[in-house]
Amino acid sequence: MEENYRAIIEAIGENPDREGLLRTPYRAARAMEFLTQGYEQDINEIINGAVFESSNDEMVIVKDIEMYSMCEHHLLPFIGKAHVAYLPSGKVIGLSKIPRIVDMFARRLQIQENLTQQIGECIAEVTHAVGVAVVIEAKHLCAMMRGVEKQNSSMITSVMLGRFREDPTTRKEFLDLIRQRGC
Template identity: 75%
Template sequence: MSDQLSQITHNYREILVGLGENPEREGLLDTPKRAAKAMQYLCRGYEQSLDEIVNGALFASDNDEMVIVRNIELYSLCEHHLLPFIGKAHVAYIPTGKVLGLSKVARIVDMFARRLQIQENLTRQIAEAIQSVTDAAGVAVVIEAKHMCMMMRGVEKQNSVMNTSVMLGAFRESVNTRQEFLQLIGRSK
């Protein structure tokens, strides 16, 4: 077991004791190690970089029309309570000579989502990463998510959904471009 995994496992064991549980009882014997491995997996975005994710998957293109990837599932952990928030991201960009491999958009979403986050920052990080990689004329990101910290504790509101958006370049400057994007993802009235 790595030093990092060992330390996290120890910490989970201490949490169980602090909660009044017996980590030696049958059902909990391997729980600290399983929880440690799960947390490492859920936070694997810290071990990834934008360069590794993109891996050269930029392709020359004459297309200068909006490219949209809708309904990208995302799973993240709220940095305030370490509870999940789950939702989907809609990402668009307007190419200026090169397009990004389709799966790379989803991988960029995942990389940032797999870090302790607040949704507002996650939305901006995705938009800025797509902008820096593609040098697009504009980038738009909308995320809608349900937060377990609001559903399982606190105000316990089961149907609340948080929406965040970041508009860069043409999406920020042009009402028509922004409206087209919002209509295409089904968010405009």
């Protein structure tokens, strides 16, 4: 990967041997490895047995999960927050596992629409919940730095599974709760 970054630097007309760029191919390769580490992660290792029996059947929400991903079309970041809810069906998942699941899928070359779907389907599979909802709000540097160059636009995607899709009251409760300000 380092050699490819060196070639990119040369292709744009820069000198990869000048002082400021000497280690840039190395640093860029390490950064890309970090930003795409989701390909190497395994859901079973992330969950690590943290699914617990529970009689709770009320909505569980983790909101404002900071996330970033890389647009698969331009290799530029999109940055935002995810809100995830599920309706337990005898099992709950450890609190830290939901942001870890978000990160696992976000740290891949991705489009926001698919990212939202992947998170929802994974939470549903792991928890066997009767419903899962995911909303992601993000700003895309590919639309801010190039193309339409719109600095204040953002994209919102949602996935509603199970009862969140079937029951408008449940969906409304979720959407109302994620709009509320935190503690």
